[in-house]
C-alpha cells in the first residue's frame with residue numbers, strides 16, 4: 001500500500017466552455033515515480049485538463065490535488081510544465097535561459113547555480129549550455145525546455161507532446177531523460193499522440209474521451225482485455241479508395257491507419273484467409289498490394305476506442 005500522497009490526484013473534475021461540458025467528472029492519479037500516458041484524439045480535452053491542473057481554468061466541480069494539496073500558489077510550485085510549443089528565449093544561450101528561469105522561480109543566485117547544475121545533468125544538455133537556442137535542433141531545444149521546467153525540482157512533471165518535430169535519435173535521448181526523471185521520483189504526466197512512445201515509457205496510460213479518462217491501465221493489459229487474442233489484419237491497397245469504397249471499408253470495420261492506402265481491422269481471420277480477403281477486395285474494385293497480420297498494439301486500441309467514441313452521441317450540458 002502506498003501511503004504517500006500521489007504526485008497528482010484529480011477527482012470528479014468538470015470543465016465547461018459555454019454550454020459544452022468538455023471534462024465530465026474526470027478522475028486521474030499519477031503516483032510519484034510513475035509515467036502516466038495521457039492519450040486521446042484531437043480536441044478530447046488534454047490541454048484543458050493540463051490547464052486546469054496548472055490552475056489556469058477553474059472547474060465547475062471536482063478537485064485537483066498536487067502532492068496532497070489543493071491547487072494554490074504554493075502547490076502549483078510543485079509542478080514543472082513543458083508546453084507543446086518551445087517556451088525559451090531564442091536569442092539567449094541555454095545557460096542564459098536557465099538563469100532567467102531560475103530567477104523567475106524565485107531561487108537565490110547560489111540556489112539557481114546548483115539547480116542549473118542538477119537540471120543540466122538531468123536533462124543531459126551540458127555540452128550545449130553555451131549555444132544559442134535558435135541554432136539548436138528541435139530535440140535539444142526540448143531538452144533545454146525540460147531543464148528549465150525542473151529547476152525547482154518539481155514533484156509532478158507535465159510534458160505536452162514532448163517529441164513533436166524531433167528526429168528518432170533525439171526522441172530516444174528524450175525518452176532516457178524522461179525515464180531518469182521518473183526513476184528519481186517525479187510523477188510524470190505525458191500527453192502524447194505518439195503511441196509507440198506511450199507503450200514504451202508508460203506503466204499506465206489513459207484514454208481521454210467523452211470527458212473522462214477511460215479506460216486507464218497498463219498498456220499490455222488493456223490491449224489483451226480488449227482484443228482477447230484477436231489479431232490485427234492490415235491491408236495495403238495499390239490505389240486510394242474512392243469515397244464510396246472508403247465508406248464500404250469503414251462499414252466492414254476497417255480504419256485507415258497510415259494515409260488512405262493502409263487499412264486495418266481487428267478480427268479472427270487466420271493467415272489462410274488472406275487470399276479470400278484479397279479476392280473479396282478485388283471484387284469490390286480494390287487491388288491489394290499486401291495483406292499481413294500482427295499482434296494488436298496501443299495504436300490498434302487507440303483506433304478501436306476512437307471508433308467507439310465517434311459512434312457515441314455527443315452530449316451537451318443542460
Ligand SMILES: Nc1ncnc2c1ncn2[C@@H]1O[C@H](COP(=O)(O)OP(=O)(O)OP(=O)(O)O)[C@@H](O)[C@H]1O
Pocket residue numbers: 017018022040041042043044045046047048049
Ligand atoms: N477557450 C475555449 N473556448 C471554447 N471551447 C474551447 C476552448 N478551448 C478549447 N475548447 C474546445 O474544447 C475541446 C477540448 O479542447 P482541448 O484543446 O483541450 O483538446 P486537446 O485534447 O488538447 O486537443 P489537441 O490534441 O488537438 O491539442 C475542443 O473541442 C476545443 O474546441
